[in-house]
């Protein structure tokens with residue numbers, strides 16, 4: 001059996017597959033990158049060769065004009081391909097449009113890197129798919145028993161209690177589209193305005209047949225004249241509303257507290273919570289878990305006597 005350390009190592013540029021000579025979500029420019037999804041901490045521009053889904057490429061192209069310099073090798077979900085004898089396939093991660101778990105098969109061992117993932121329903125992207133593996137490499141952002149994400153529909157319905165204008169701060173890629181879709185489905189009386197920096201990503205979603213319902217680019221006067229409108233904008237722009245008393249300020253986050261000053265939080269997260277991480281471990285039937293991203297200590301403690309090996313990938 002090839003142990004994970006003969007197969008994957010953690011270098012300064014990120015997770016490196018030794019026999020395949022490629023990186024998973026490298027943090028620096030490399031020759032060959034296999035990229036799980038388009039968020040900035042997973043997808044840097046200008047790698048020489050990039051393997052990813054079409055959704056990821058389109059979101060990267062919108063984010064980085066320079067990404068044209070890379071050669072993109074686009075793969076469908078479940079379409080196996082090979083890099084130097086390592087068989088690779090993508091499975092939906094349920095995180096954002098195009099997000100993928102990356103399954104690596106080598107010498108009859110199956111290594112699954114989840115990237116960021118969630119199990120909760122999200123009509124704005126492809127639904128998570130369980131994949132069995134021998135070695136599971138996963139994020140532990142909210143792998144803490146005190147994190148039990150509420151139902152997103154209940155969270156969004158709570159906005160119907162307010163009959164005043166609301167501004168919602170949300171990450172421009174993924175979160176903003178999910179909230180737009182939830183508003184369209186559950187708060188049909190609200191007019192939804194979207195900041196320009198968000199609208200560009202909305203259009204990428206729609207080009208991928210992900211309908212987000214009724215929304216329009218922000219028009220200041222129309223927003224000011226209305227009494228029941230929502231304006232979705234990226235965090236940096238949201239921060240400028242901190243002293244504004246005429247609107248209700250809500251920040252969307254899975255964390256219990258918002259880093260940005262706001263009147264309340266919309267507890268909508270695109271990451272798995274504690275129970276979802278445990279479900280992942282159980283359903284993948286893995287023998288060994290490796291944590292990356294976040295504090296894995298709760299999970300390490302929890303699985304200690306389970307018969308499943310666990311450690312931080314180092």
Ligand SMILES: [Zn+2]
Pocket residue numbers: 037039095116
């Ligand atoms: Zn992400």
Ligand SMILES: [Zn+2]
Pocket residue numbers: 039041042116
């Ligand atoms: Zn991430």
